[in-house]
Amino acid sequence: MSYLSGYGIKHPIMNIKNYNFETGIYRPPSEGGSASLLLRFTRNCPWNHCTFCAMYKTKKFQLRPVTEIKADIDTMARLTQALKSAAAALGHGENITRDAAISLMEKIPELNYHQGFSMLVHWLMAGGKTAFIQDGNSMIMKTPDLLEALGHLGTSFPSINRVTTYARARTLVQKSSKDLLSIRRAGLHRLHLGLETGDDDLLKKIKKGVTSEGQIQGGKKAMAAGFQVSEYWMPGLGGRALTRAHAENTARVLTAVNPHYIRSRPFRAIANTPLHAQIQAGEVTPLSPREQLMELKQMITALEVTSNVCFDHAGNNWRNAQGRILFTHDYEGYKFPEQKDQVLDLIEEGLERTQKN
Ligand code: SF4
Structure with missing residues (x-):
């Protein structure tokens, strides 16, 4: 054991040879x-x-x-x-x-x-x-x-x-329920899953490597093993061509899984990614913020869950009539179904504002 002194007092530093x-x-x-x-x-x-x-x-x-x-x-x-x-x-x-x-x-x-x-x-x-x-x-x-x-x-x-x-949902499908249960019992409490979309065409296009059925199975297995499940989806991910299918099928998959948390991550193209290149080449037409909000409205309307629906990311930057951020960025978000109407009202408020702009 070695010693260091702080303000004249000796105390042990427990023989730290390697701090890495x-x-x-x-x-x-x-x-x-x-x-x-x-x-x-x-x-x-x-x-x-x-x-x-x-x-x-x-x-x-x-x-x-x-x-x-x-x-x-x-x-x-x-x-x-x-x-x-x-x-x-x-x-x-x-x-x-x-x-x-x-x-x-x-x-x-x-x-x-x-x-x-x-x-x-x-x-x-x-x-x-x-x-x-x-x-x-x-x-x-x-x-x-x-x-x-x-x-x-x-x-x-x-x-x-x-x-x-x-x-990844696919990994959860591949693990046995017994293994998932023992991992949960060993102290892993919450899984953050990148759903992105529940639409099979879009899942294929973005090369997610899993089908909507796989997303449902993986999510449900995690829930059954006792994990807290947090699913992330991306408004606007399919662009104009797939907006309706993206909204409807995302709501379908999330309703089937009924996870503890549903978190919105509005799509923004990132430079040097294949999807960014597809947008630059005119193969995918991105949604405007207003169109993303309309897609969000479709998804939320069709969503039948008892989850916390969250907008806990800076990308959820739609504004209300007063110019303030529309949704709380709180990590617990809105409790559904109790606050579903409140979220739909907020979406209407955001749509009204973008109508005027
Ligand atoms: S490529 Fe990115 S989004 Fe896809 S599974 Fe890996 S980390 Fe997640």
């Missing part, structure tokens, strides 16, 4: 800021074909050995212990503070350049309650490996009460 752990870039907004500890179980996306997505396009998917994941968790736990010791030495008890982090950084200057240290500190200062497993689809890990990594996380950070991750 990996952190990926992407996570859902609801896991952002200081909300979640970001843990990288796999690197990038094992599918990587979706034509609208730029997230991991230049990167190759890699499974990480469980020993490496556990070593990352151990490093985070040792740093946490060192931060607590630094806080105690400053008279802050076990409350990790900014001053404690600065004290540790003074003793270990490498932490100034550490890609994940600030994330860890802010997460701990926020209470250290939730974790997000990166990258694009760690559910593809072998089930025993995933169970071992989740178990190690729970033992190392008993304060965590919610663990979430991205997942």
